[in-house]
Amino acid sequence: xxxxxxxxxxxxxxxxxxxxxxxxxxxxxxxxxxxxxxxxxxxxxxxxxxxxxxxxxxxxxxxxxxxxxxxxxxxxxxxxxxxxxxxxxxxxxxxxxxxxxxxxxxxxxxxxxxxxxxxxxxxxxxxxxxxxxxxxxxxxxxxxxxxxxxxxxxxxxxxxxxxxxxxxxxxxxxxxxxxxxxxxxxxxxxxxxxxxxxxxxxxxxxxxxxxxxxxxxxxxxxxxxxxxxxxxxxxxxxxxxxxxxxxxxxxxxxxxxxxxxxxxxxxxxxxxxxxxxxxxxxxxxxxxxxxxxxxxxxxxxxxxxxxxxxxxxxxxxxxxxxxxxxxxxxxxxxxxxxxxxxxx
Ligand code: ATP
Numbered sequence: 339x340x341x342x343x344x345x346x347x348x349x350x351x352x353x354x355x356x357x358x359x360x361x362x363x364x365x366x367x368x369x370x371x372x373x374x375x376x377x378x379x380x381x382x383x384x385x386x387x388x389x390x391x392x393x394x395x396x397x398x399x400x401x402x403x404x405x406x407x408x409x410x411x412x413x414x415x416x417x418x419x420x421x422x423x424x425x426x427x428x429x430x431x432x433x434x435x436x437x438x439x440x441x442x443x444x445x446x447x448x449x450x451x452x453x454x455x456x457x458x459x460x461x462x463x464x465x466x467x468x469x470x471x472x473x474x475x476x477x478x479x480x481x482x483x484x485x486x487x488x489x490x491x492x493x494x495x496x497x498x499x500x501x502x503x504x505x506x507x508x509x510x511x512x513x514x515x516x517x518x519x520x521x522x523x524x525x526x527x528x529x530x531x532x533x534x535x536x537x538x539x540x541x542x543x544x545x546x547x548x549x550x551x552x553x554x555x556x557x558x559x560x561x562x563x564x565x566x567x568x569x570x571x572x573x574x575x576x577x578x579x580x581x582x583x584x585x586x587x588x589x590x591x592x593x594x595x596x597x598x599x600x601x602x603x604x605x606x607x608x609x610x611x612x613x614x615x616x617x618x619x620x621x622x623x624x625x626x627x628x629x630x631x632x633x634x635x636x637x638x639x640x641x642x643x644x645x646x647x648x649x650x651x652x653x654x655x656x657x658x659x660x661x662x663x664x665x666x667x668x669x670x671x672x673x674x675x676x677x678x679x680x681x682x
Contacts, residue, residue: 341366341401341524342387342492348395349382349548356382358548359396364526369518371535372528373571374545380528381496383545387526388417388494400491416485417494420501422477424469424484430456431465434483448487455483458517475506479513486521495527499534507531514538532574536560544568566677569603575634578604579673580643587618592667595681603671606648610664611635611655617662621645623655637663 342364349357357379364370372380385391387398389410398406405413424433431452438448456462459479469477478498485493498514499507511534518525518538529535535542536556544551544559544567552564556572563569569577582589582596589596596602614620621639635647635655645663655661672681 339366340364340399341368342526343399344383344387344396345399346396347383347386347393347398349379349386349391350394356548357386360548360550362543362550362553364524366524367522369525369527369538369540371539371542372526372545373530373532373535373542374551375571376530378545379548380545384417384494384496384526384528387492388415389413390417414491415494416488416490416492417496418478418481418485418498420497422469422481422501424477424480426469429466429468430461430472430480430483433469433480434465434487437484437488451487451489452483455486458486458520459483459513473506474502475510478502478510482514482517486517491524493523493525495525497528497530500530511537532572536572542572544571563671563679565679566601566603566673569671569673573605575606575646575648577671578606578609578643578645580604580639580641580645584639584641584643585619586641588665588667588670592618592665594667594670594672596672597674597680599675600680601673601675601677603673604645604665605669606634606646608666608669609637609645609647610649610666611637611647611653612662612664614660614662617664618667619643619645619663619665621661621663623657623659623661625657626653626655628652637661639663 340363344360344362347357347360374380386393393406397404434452435448456465461479461483499510502510515538539556541553542556542559543553546567552568559568559572566579570579579601582600582602585602588594588602619639621637623635624638625636627634633649633653637645674680
């Protein structure tokens, strides 16, 4: 069911067209994640939805109502920022209740809502503290709690975890996933983090230069990227993309319908290593990265391509070793010279 609809949304900063006519339909209860390279317009698009920036073209509809030019305070959306934006002199309780107080909600209802949100977020013991008496993760939970008590129609998150260290980031990510499962609130979330995008999203929106490149579930984007840009943006390490000419065996011996001036894309787990002399391609190990649960092995092929292979086991291979490279041909993505997919 269409809940939030972006129709031809445009944004200019001076002469710079930062958002170039974005169409997107978000369903009620969906968790949508915006990703894309720095400067592609993720935050701007979120701020346009929030009403923190003026929409220069197009329409924004929430639950059937045109909110394109409605002030932020009237949109019934709540935004959680990277910087938390808590009031430093107020207690956790006061921070969480502030918006309700402004809305003249009665004290008993406020108390009930704040206490319930605090319970969900494990903040009950901290309600009388001020933000400076909290850890970064606790502060971020207060910022989330402040959004929850308002029971907004849509939650907007702008890189909410990027100020946290790796461990806390992981824990808070899991909390946000649980929170979404429990509340079922429509959510739009901006992040640079691939793991957050892949694990939290019902659907991921990949942006590039003010336009949407592809929208899909995390695994759709991983398995069936619409083009080379999405293929290389989603997945860590990146998909190997090599010029067809560097791996002529794939067209010849393996019968892949590659274009002569095109490219072949191979996920690292679709490249495996074997004894020198066997396999599709021959090469030399350049670097081995042992990450514990998995190993990444970088191989320079005879055709001049660099391929990274991911395996779930340890290896005795070392830089300089000669190896054969086996390729899961069925899983190869083929692109033309412009990065358009020619075979999925
Ligand atoms: P990042 O991942 O680095 O945060 P982003 O994808 O969120 O990037 P935006 O912050 O939305 O990108 O910026 C999109 C484009 O608009 C960029 O080219 C940026 O320089 C420009 N831009 C953003 N805000 C303004 C502003 N207030 N004034 C002028 N240009 C702006």
